[in-house]
Amino acid sequence: MAETHVTKVGIVGIGFIGSDHLHRLTKTIANVDVTAVCDIVPGKAQKELDRQGLTAHDYLDYHDLVNDPDVDVVVCTANNEAHYEIVMAALKAGKFTFCEKPLALDAKQCLDIIAEEKKYGKRMLQVGFMRHYAPEYVQMKQMIDEGKIGAPLMIDERHYNQTQPEEYDSSRSIIETAIHEIDLDHWLINDDYANIRVFSPKQTKYVQNAKIQDPMIVMMETKTGINIIIEVFVRCQYGYDIKCDVIGEEGVLELPTVPQVATRLNAEYSTAILTDWKARFESAYDIEFRDFIDHVSQEESPVGPSAWDGYIAAVTADAAITSLNDKGTTQDLSFPEAPALYAEK
Numbered sequence: 001m002a003e004t005h006v007t008k009v010g011i012v013g014i015g016f017i018g019s020d021h022l023h024r025l026t027k028t029i030a031n032v033d034v035t036a037v038c039d040i041v042p043g044k045a046q047k048e049l050d051r052q053g054l055t056a057h058d059y060l061d062y063h064d065l066v067n068d069p070d071v072d073v074v075v076c077t078a079n080n081e082a083h084y085e086i087v088m089a090a091l092k093a094g095k096f097t098f099c100e101k102p103l104a105l106d107a108k109q110c111l112d113i114i115a116e117e118k119k120y121g122k123r124m125l126q127v128g129f130m131r132h133y134a135p136e137y138v139q140m141k142q143m144i145d146e147g148k149i150g151a152p153l154m155i156d157e158r159h160y161n162q163t164q165p166e167e168y169d170s171s172r173s174i175i176e177t178a179i180h181e182i183d184l185d186h187w188l189i190n191d192d193y194a195n196i197r198v199f200s201p202k203q204t205k206y207v208q209n210a211k212i213q214d215p216m217i218v219m220m221e222t223k224t225g226i227n228i229i230i231e232v233f234v235r236c237q238y239g240y241d242i243k244c245d246v247i248g249e250e251g252v253l254e255l256p257t258v259p260q261v262a263t264r265l266n267a268e269y270s271t272a273i274l275t276d277w278k279a280r281f282e283s284a285y286d287i288e289f290r291d292f293i294d295h296v297s298q299e300e301s302p303v304g305p306s307a308w309d310g311y312i313a314a315v316t317a318d319a320a321i322t323s324l325n326d327k328g329t330t331q332d333l334s335f336p337e338a339p340a341l342y343a344e345k
C-alpha cells in the first residue's frame with residue numbers, strides 16, 4: 001500500500017481564527033500535521049495547543065517558523081498589519097502559503113507580494129476569501145452563469161457583526177469586513193468594478209470614539225452598470241447577519257442563512273441568529289482548506305483566490321477609504337490585465 005503523504009503546516013497568529021484553523025487542520029482535514037505554531041504574545045500559542053490537547057513547536061518569532069525545515073506550508077492568521085511581512089518571509093523561504101484576508105494593508109503591498117510570487121513562475125499563495133467555497137455562494141454563481149434570473153441588475157447586501165473591539169476603526173470596516181463582498185461580487189457576476197463610493201448614514205450610539213463610522217454604506221457600479229449596495233454595520237448588537245440578494249431581469253437569488261432549529265414556546269415562535277463567522281461559514285472554511293491542502297500536498301499550486309484577487313480587492317478597498325474620507329465622493333476604478341500567472345484558475 002502506498003504511504004500517505006502528510007503535509008507539515010506551521011500557523012502564525014493563534015488568535016480567533018488561528019485557533020479555529022488549528023482545530024480544523026488537526027481534526028477535520030486529513031493528512032496534515034501542524035508541526036509549528038507562532039504567536040507574538042508569549043505563551044498564547046502554547047495555551048491554545050494545551051487547550052486543544054495538541055503538541056507542536058511553539059515559536060515567538062515568525063522567521064523561525066517559516067524557516068523551520070519541518071514546516072512545508074505556512075498559514076498566516078496574524079492581524080492584518082502583519083500579513084505583508086509574514087507572507088513575504090514565507091515566500092522567500094519557498095513555502096506554499098495560505099494568508100487570511102486581506103492579503104495586505106493596501107494595493108502597493110499586494111503588488112510587492114505578487115512580484116515575490118512571480119519569481120517562482122507559479123502560484124505559491126492562496127488568500128482566505130472563503131466565500132468562494134461556501135456552497136450557497138457557489139450555487140448562486142452557477143445559477144447566474146446559467147442565466148436563471150436573466151441579466152443581474154443589482155446586488156443588495158448586508159454585512160453585520162454583532163460587535164467589534166473598541167479599537168476597530170473605519171478602515172478595518174472596509175479592509176477587514178466589507179472586503180469579503182468587495183472580493184466576492186465581481187466573481188459572482190463576472191464583471192469588473194467601474195467605481196465605488198462610501199458614506200456614513202446616521203450613526204449608532206454604540207460608536208464610542210471618532211475612529212469609526214458605523215454603519216456605513218458602500219456603493220459600487222460595475223462596467224456593465226450593475227449597481228451594488230452593501231450595508232456594513234459592525235456593532236449591530238443583535239448577531240452576525242450576512243445578506244446577499246442578486247436581483248436579475250427575471251428573478252431574484254437570495255443567499256440562505258444557516259438553518260437553525262425553530263422553537264415554539266410560551267406563545268412565541270423563534271429561531272436563533274448566529275453571533276459570529278465561525279459557525280456561519282464553517283463548511284466554507286473546511287472546503288477551502290481541503291482544497292488548498294489537496295493541491296499543495298502534491299507540490300501543485302493552489303487554485304483558490306490568488307494574490308491577484310487580493311490585489312483587486314485592495315485597489316477597490318483603497319478607493320473606498322479615499323471616498324469615505326472625502327465625504328462619499330465617487331472614486332473611479334480601473335484594473336490592469338491579470339499577469340499570465342493569474343489569468344487561468
Ligand SMILES: NC(=O)C1=CN([C@@H]2O[C@H](COP(=O)(O)OP(=O)(O)OC[C@H]3O[C@@H](n4cnc5c(N)ncnc54)[C@H](O)[C@@H]3O)[C@@H](O)[C@H]2O)C=CC1
Pocket residue numbers: 012013014015016017018038039040041044060062077078079080082100101102128129130176277281
Ligand atoms: N476569513 C474570515 O472569515 C476571517 C478572517 N480573519 C482574518 O484573520 C486575521 C486574524 O484575525 P483574528 O483571529 O480575528 O485576530 P486576533 O487578534 O484574534 O488574532 C491574531 C493573532 O496574531 C498574533 N500576531 C500578530 N502579529 C503577529 C506576528 N507578527 N507574529 C506572530 N503572531 C502575531 C496576535 O498576537 C494574535 O494572537 C485577520 O487578518 C482577519 O482579517 C478573521 C476572522 C474571520
Ligand SMILES: O=C1[C@@H](O)[C@H](O)[C@@H](O)[C@H](O)[C@H]1O
Pocket residue numbers: 161176177180277
Ligand atoms: O473576516 C472576518 C473578520 O475578520 C471580520 O472582522 C468580520 O467583520 C467578518 O464578518 C469576518 O468574516
